[in-house]
Amino acid sequence: MFLKFNYINKVICSFIILFLFTIRANAELKIDITSGYTEPTPIGISEFTGTNDEENGLAKQITKLVIADLNNSGLFKVVDPKAYIQKISNPNIMPKFSDWKVINTQALIVGSAQLNASGNVRIEFRLWDVFAEQQMAGWAFSTARSNWRQISHRIADKVYERLTGEIGYFDTRIAYIAESGPLKKRIKRLAIMDQDGANHRFLTDGNNLVLTPRFSPSQQELTYLSYIGRIPRVYLLDIETGKQEVVGDFPGMTFAPRFSPFGDQVIMSLATEGNSDIYSYNLKTNIRKQLTTYRGIDTSPSYSPNAKKIVFNSDRGGSPQIYTMNSNGKKIKRISFGKGQYSTPVWSPRGDYIAFTKFFNNTFYIGVMTPEGKGERVIAKGFLVEGPTWTPNGRMIAYTKKDYPKNKKEGKTRIFLIDLTGFHEKELITPLEASDPSWSALLN
Amino acid sequence: MNILRTFSTLIFTAFLFSCAQQQGAVEDVSTGLYEKGGMTYLDKGMKVPAKIYFDYNSYLLTSMAEGTLDIQVTWMDENPSKYILIEGHCDERGTREYNLALGERRANAVKEYLSSMGIAPDRLNIVSYGKERPDVEGSFDDAWQKNRRSVTTLDVDR
Numbered sequence: 001m002f003l004k005f006n007y008i009n010k011v012i013c014s015f016i017i018l019f020l021f022t023i024r025a026n027a028e029l030k031i032d033i034t035s036g037y038t039e040p041t042p043i044g045i046s047e048f049t050g051t052n053d054e055e056n057g058l059a060k061q062i063t064k065l066v067i068a069d070l071n072n073s074g075l076f077k078v079v080d081p082k083a084y085i086q087k088i089s090n091p092n093i094m095p096k097f098s099d100w101k102v103i104n105t106q107a108l109i110v111g112s113a114q115l116n117a118s119g120n121v122r123i124e125f126r127l128w129d130v131f132a133e134q135q136m137a138g139w140a141f142s143t144a145r146s147n148w149r150q151i152s153h154r155i156a157d158k159v160y161e162r163l164t165g166e167i168g169y170f171d172t173r174i175a176y177i178a179e180s181g182p183l184k185k186r187i188k189r190l191a192i193m194d195q196d197g198a199n200h201r202f203l204t205d206g207n208n209l210v211l212t213p214r215f216s217p218s219q220q221e222l223t224y225l226s227y228i229g230r231i232p233r234v235y236l237l238d239i240e241t242g243k244q245e246v247v248g249d250f251p252g253m254t255f256a257p258r259f260s261p262f263g264d265q266v267i268m269s270l271a272t273e274g275n276s277d278i279y280s281y282n283l284k285t286n287i288r289k290q291l292t293t294y295r296g297i298d299t300s301p302s303y304s305p306n307a308k309k310i311v312f313n314s315d316r317g318g319s320p321q322i323y324t325m326n327s328n329g330k331k332i333k334r335i336s337f338g339k340g341q342y343s344t345p346v347w348s349p350r351g352d353y354i355a356f357t358k359f360f361n362n363t364f365y366i367g368v369m370t371p372e373g374k375g376e377r378v379i380a381k382g383f384l385v386e387g388p389t390w391t392p393n394g395r396m397i398a399y400t401k402k403d404y405p406k407n408k409k410e411g412k413t414r415i416f417l418i419d420l421t422g423f424h425e426k427e428l429i430t431p432l433e434a435s436d437p438s439w440s441a442l443l444n
Numbered sequence: 445m446n447i448l449r450t451f452s453t454l455i456f457t458a459f460l461f462s463c464a465q466q467q468g469a470v471e472d473v474s475t476g477l478y479e480k481g482g483m484t485y486l487d488k489g490m491k492v493p494a495k496i497y498f499d500y501n502s503y504l505l506t507s508m509a510e511g512t513l514d515i516q517v518t519w520m521d522e523n524p525s526k527y528i529l530i531e532g533h534c535d536e537r538g539t540r541e542y543n544l545a546l547g548e549r550r551a552n553a554v555k556e557y558l559s560s561m562g563i564a565p566d567r568l569n570i571v572s573y574g575k576e577r578p579d580v581e582g583s584f585d586d587a588w589q590k591n592r593r594s595v596t597t598l599d600v601d602r
């Protein structure tokens with residue numbers, strides 16, 4: 001078990017809350033991210049400072065990453081540094097707010113990077129509310145220099161959290177399927193990268209077809225489907241060691257796996273004799289439990305965050321629709337009633353919504369509805385969009401998107417990201433074509 | 445010298461063989477099937493088609509499909525030592541996981557039909573590829589129709 005926390009250990013660092021400057025009673029800046037389209041909030045990020053060339057170089061890289069994260073969220077627009085009037089050389093004194101008000105930056109981020117003899121770095125930052133003229137946050141991180149990317153993402157997370165009241169999602173990773181070659185003989189490989197595309201690596205060699213990776217809550221493992229030996233079965237992969245093992249000894253094809261919120265179970269479908277049912281498999285006791293018995297298709301199960309309920313896909317009503325049930329398989333209830341077919345439901349980590357894929361009138365949609373099936377809203381559409389995955393704060397959804405064919409040529413398959421309000425759709429850049437994204441929880 | 449002669453004879457034989465292969469059906473070693481002109485057969489003589497087709501989101505066998513399966517049954521009776529692996533496939537107009545289930549249903553429908561016609565069930569294995577292995581590339585009706593299929597292949601692993 002100790003080994004499993006290696007990844008986290010590597011990036012352990014200390015962080016301290018910096019002294020906050022005068023707290024005043026002015027209403028402070030708060031970005032509402034729940035109410036439809038809003039113009040991105042303009043903010044300023046003054047380049048982090050150092051005391052020598054080496055530190056300045058590092059500070060520059062950190063600044064760049066924080067800017068990219070916050071811009072990518074669609075909630076913030078970092079004002080072009082060329083427009084900045086005040087050049088901040090000492091981030092530990094009060095900025096000249098009037099200089100930042102005049103270029104309409106609502107918030108200002110300043111910071112510094114200091115290297116010490118042991119090769120560690122101390123990174124500080126402060127977040128200022130420009131119009132209330134007060135400090136909103138201030139942190140200092142001490143860590144190995146090699147962790148600078150992660151610290152930059154954590155700074156962006158702190159800013160996001162402080163300004164929106166929601167947890168961030170920048171210090172996270174994405175597992176997905178990298179695709180190459182002709183569609184008839186597609187090569188698919190498990191791949192993993194930081195949320196911003198950095199530290200990309202392939203986890204399988206492409207010899208076996210692999211599909212639908214999903215993170216464990218500890219982020220140390222993936223569960224996914226592999227055709228090793230031409231038998232499609234659910235596997236576990238230890239991301240750090242590369243160790244791969246079959247989940248359970250099932251008499252047939254297992255597929256559509258997902259971890260339970262506490263990581264102790266994998267829930268999946270077992271198909272035998274033309275019948276797919278949902279099973280849970282306890283990774284500690286190796287006990288498997290059959291949860292559905294309908295003779296037809298029951299698949300794509302996903303737990304609610306408290307593990308009390310399961311949402312899944314079934315054709316028991318004559319076409320693919322979405323149902324919920326208690327985690328013991330009791331109280332099955334249909335929740336999708338709109339026009340078209342519904343599939344791949346995924347419960348938000350906040351518990352408030354279920355994301356799904358919908359197919360209607362030859363168009364695919366990604367949508368959300370409440371766990372009771374109310375308030376259905378489509379937020380993305382395309383020739384083929386499917387397989388939503390939530391950011392850990394339940395505010396953004398990533399999914400697979402295949403473009404419309406052009407001149408009888410197949411469209412490309414890529415991963416896109418969209419916020420819950422349905423604006424700010426953005427491609428996640430990957431080295432190859434890409435599908436089946438799974439977003440990790442926050443790494444810290 | 446002798447070695448050289450043997451070698452050139454070998455090359456010549458290989459050349460003749462490849463000519464013969466081009467005229468007849470080409471064997472796919474991973475499935476044991478013979479292919480020619482976009483058609484796939486269980487036999488070299490190209491009389492036993494390997495594929496049958498399904499309607500959208502359906503696993504029911506059409507009468508045309510049953511006709512093809514009847515020909516396969518006769519071939520299986522004549523080749524009792526062959527083990528069979530039935531692949532179930534779908535078009536791309538469905539989600540990945542649902543299609544994995546649907547492909548299994550299609551392959552199983554074929555297995556049930558073949559065994560109802562007297563083929564021993566232990567000779568029949570199935571595998572679903574969902575929408576992962578289209579037969580025809582393209583995002584249009586004609587391609588989708590051809591991709592909603594089952595393929596009766598030889599189980600080369602057994």
